[in-house]
Amino acid sequence: MNLSKLSHAELFSHLYIEEEVKDTPLAKETAKKFSKSKIILIKHYKDIFNRPNQDFGVQCKSKNLILAKKDAPFLYKGSFYSDGFEFENFFYTPLVLGCLYDCQYCYLSGMYNSANSVLFVNTQDFFQALSPFLKKPTLVAISYDTDTLAVESLASLTKQWIIYAKNQPNLHLEVRTKSANFNAIKSLTSSDSIVLAWTLSPQQIIDLYEHKTPSLKSRLNSIKQAIDSNWQVRICIDPIIYNEDFYSLYPSLIDEIFDTIDADKLFELTLGSFRMSSTHLKNIKKLKRSDLAFYPYDVNNNIVSYGKTKEQHILNIMLQKTMQYLPKSRIRTWQLQS
Amino acid sequence: MLYFIIAHSAEAQPVIQHFKMQRVYKFSYTMFEADNVRLIICNTGIDNAMMATSVLLAHYIPTSNDLLINIGICGAPGEIGTMLLVHKITHNHHSCFPDILFKHDLQEISLKTVDTPCVSRSDNAVDMEAYGIYKAASRFFKAHQMVFLKIISDNFQPESITKEATKRLISSKIAIIQNTINQALSIFNKDDILSSQEIESIKNIAKKLTKAQNDALLDACRYYKLHYKKPLPQIDIQPFIAKTTKQQRSAYLNELIQTLTR
Numbered sequence: 210m211n212l213s214k215l216s217h218a219e220l221f222s223h224l225y226i227e228e229e230v231k232d233t234p235l236a237k238e239t240a241k242k243f244s245k246s247k248i249i250l251i252k253h254y255k256d257i258f259n260r261p262n263q264d265f266g267v268q269c270k271s272k273n274l275i276l277a278k279k280d281a282p283f284l285y286k287g288s289f290y291s292d293g294f295e296f297e298n299f300f301y302t303p304l305v306l307g308c309l310y311d312c313q314y315c316y317l318s319g320m321y322n323s324a325n326s327v328l329f330v331n332t333q334d335f336f337q338a339l340s341p342f343l344k345k346p347t348l349v350a351i352s353y354d355t356d357t358l359a360v361e362s363l364a365s366l367t368k369q370w371i372i373y374a375k376n377q378p379n380l381h382l383e384v385r386t387k388s389a390n391f392n393a394i395k396s397l398t399s400s401d402s403i404v405l406a407w408t409l410s411p412q413q414i415i416d417l418y419e420h421k422t423p424s425l426k427s428r429l430n431s432i433k434q435a436i437d438s439n440w441q442v443r444i445c446i447d448p449i450i451y452n453e454d455f456y457s458l459y460p461s462l463i464d465e466i467f468d469t470i471d472a473d474k475l476f477e478l479t480l481g482s483f484r485m486s487s488t489h490l491k492n493i494k495k496l497k498r499s500d501l502a503f504y505p506y507d508v509n510n511n512i513v514s515y516g517k518t519k520e521q522h523i524l525n526i527m528l529q530k531t532m533q534y535l536p537k538s539r540i541r542t543w544q545l546q547s
Numbered sequence: 548m549l550y551f552i553i554a555h556s557a558e559a560q561p562v563i564q565h566f567k568m569q570r571v572y573k574f575s576y577t578m579f580e581a582d583n584v585r586l587i588i589c590n591t592g593i594d595n596a597m598m599a600t601s602v603l604l605a606h607y608i609p610t611s612n613d614l615l616i617n618i619g620i621c622g623a624p625g626e627i628g629t630m631l632l633v634h635k636i637t638h639n640h641h642s643c644f645p646d647i648l649f650k651h652d653l654q655e656i657s658l659k660t661v662d663t664p665c666v667s668r669s670d671n672a673v674d675m676e677a678y679g680i681y682k683a684a685s686r687f688f689k690a691h692q693m694v695f696l697k698i699i700s701d702n703f704q705p706e707s708i709t710k711e712a713t714k715r716l717i718s719s720k721i722a723i724i725q726n727t728i729n730q731a732l733s734i735f736n737k738d739d740i741l742s743s744q745e746i747e748s749i750k751n752i753a754k755k756l757t758k759a760q761n762d763a764l765l766d767a768c769r770y771y772k773l774h775y776k777k778p779l780p781q782i783d784i785q786p787f788i789a790k791t792t793k794q795q796r797s798a799y800l801n802e803l804i805q806t807l808t809r
Binding site for chain 2: 222223225247249251252256257260262263264266267268270271452453494497498499500503504505
C-alpha cells in the first residue's frame with residue numbers, strides 16, 4: 210500500500226490533539242482534513258507517544274497522528290551516523306517525530322516506542338531557536354527523524370522552512386525524502402543553499418523493506434522535475450542493503466537513475482551501506498518482522514554494520530559504477546566521513 | 548487466551564453462557580473458565596477492579612497473543628442499549644488510552660471512571676472500574692491488547708438499573724462483542740518467527756553453546772526464515788557433540804551461521 214494512494218480520510222483513524230493547541234489554525238485545519246478520524250484531546254503528546262506499553266509493529270498497521278506544541282530544545286547536534294557535509298554547525302530539528310513510511314531498516318523503529326507521528330504546530334519557535342546560530346554557516350536537516358515532504362500536505366513545513374531559509378544567508382537546508390511529492394513545493398524558486406535529497410533503493414528493496422513508500426519510478430520522476438526546476442538535488446543510495454542480489458540490483462539502480470536523470474545537472478550522489486546503533490537494532494529485533502534485524506552484523510563501538518571489509522567492498526563496487534556517470538568529486542561515501 | 552474482567556454477575560452471565568464457561572474456585576474471586584477464556588468478577592469500584600485484575604494476571608501471565616476485555620454497562624448521554632468502544636479513560640485528571648487499531652463500526656467515546664455512582668448529567672460516559680482495570684492490566688498487556696466495551700444502561704439514573712435489564716442489554720450485544728473481539732485479534736502479530744518445534748530442536752544444540760552463541764544461532768535461524776520464507780532446515784546436533792573443544796564448536800557454529808545467512 211502506497212501512502213500517496215490513500216485519501217486523507219483513510220490515513221489516520223485517530224487524531225490526538227493537545228488541549229493547548231486545539232484552537233490553533235493548523236489543528237483546526239487538520240481536524241477538517243481528517244473529518245472521519247476520531248479526535249481525542251490529550252494533555253501532552255508524551256501521554257500518547259511515550260506510553261511504555263505500545264507495540265510499534267502492530268501500530269504500523271494503523272498509524273495515528275498527534276498534534277502538539279514542542280518545548281525546547283528545538284535543535285539537536287547532527288548524529289555521528291549521518292553526513293554533516295563539513296559544516297561546523299550541523300543540526301537537525303524535529304519538526305515531526307515519527308514517519309508515515311514504514312521502512313524495516315529505519316532506526317526510528319528502534320528508537321521510539323510508538324509508530325505514530327507527532328506534528329509540532331509551533332514552527333516559529335524553531336526559527337527563533339535557530340537564529341543565534343546563523344552568524345556562521347549552518348546546516349539544518351529538517352527531515353531527520355521523519356520525512357517532512359511526505360507530510361507536506363498536512364502542514365507545509367518544508368515550504369515554510371524553504372521560505373525562511375531564503376532570507377537567511379548562512380542557513381543551509383537539507384530536505385531528505387523518499388516521497389514523490391516535489392509538486393508540493395514546485396511553486397517555490399530554487400536556492401543554492403537548499404539541497405533536496407532523495408533516498409533511492411532498487412525497486413525490489415523498496416518492495417521488501419520500504420513499506421508504504423512511493424516506487425523508484427515515481428521518486429525518479431519527482432527528482433527529474435526538481436532538477437528541471439533548477440533545484441540542487443542529492444541522490445542518497447543509503448542504506449545499501451547487502452543480500453544475494455546486491456550485485457545485480459544496485460549497479461542496475463545506478464543505470465536506471467542516469468537513464469532518467471541528466472548526470473551533469475545532479476548536485477551529488479552519496480553512498481552508504483547499512484549501519485545502525487546496536488541499541489536500536491536490539492529494539493528492532495524485538496519487533497520480529499524483518500530479516501534485516503537478524504543478520505550477523507559486525508559490532509564495533511556500539512555500531513552494527515556489515516564490517517569494514519564488506520562495507521569497503523560494497524562501496525567500491527558502487528563507487529566504480531557511479532563513476533561511469535559522475536566525477537568522483539561529486540560522489541560521497543559515508544565511510545569516508547568516519 | 549481471552550481475559551474478561553467484569554464488575555457484576557449480571558453483566559457477566561451472558562458472556563459466561565456464550566463462551567460456555569464453567570465456575571472455577573481458584574482465588575477469593577468468582578471466576579469462570581473455558582478453553583482459551585477466563586473471566587473474573589471484580590465487583591464495583593476502581594480498587595476492586597485493580598485488585599481482581601492484578602490477582603488474575605499475576606497468576607496467569609498473559610502473552611502477546613492474549614486479549615483483555617472489559618464489558619459492562621455505563622451511564623452516558625445517548626440511546627439506552629448503544630454499544631460504545633472506549634478510546635480514553637479518565638480518572639481524577641489522569642488519563643489512559645487503549646489503542647484501537649482495528650476496524651469497527653462502533654461509536655468511540657472517552658470514558659470517565661468515577662468513585663461513586665453518577666446521578667448528575669455529564670457529557671462523558673461514566674463507569675466505576677475501567678481506569679482501575681487499565682492501570683493494573685497495562686503491566687501485562689500492550690495498549691492494543693485491551694478492549695473496553697460499554698453499553699449505555701441509563702442516562703445518569705443508576706437507580707433505574709435492574710439485574711434483568713442488565714442481562715438483557717449484554718445478551719442483545721453478544722454477537723457484536725464476539726465480532727469486536729475477532730477484529731481486535733486480527734491485527735495481532737505472530738508471537739515468534741520460529742515454530743515451537745524449531746525452538747525445541749535449537750534448544751538441544753543450545754546445551755553445547757554459550758548464551759551469546761545461542762542468541763547468535765537463534766538470530767541466524769530467524770534471518771533464514773524471514774529472508775527465504777521457508778521452514779528452517781534440520782540442524783544436526785551431531786557435529787556439536789563431535790567437536791570436543793570450544794574452539795572447534797565455535798568454528799562450526801560460525802560456519803552454520805554463515806550458511807543460514809548467506
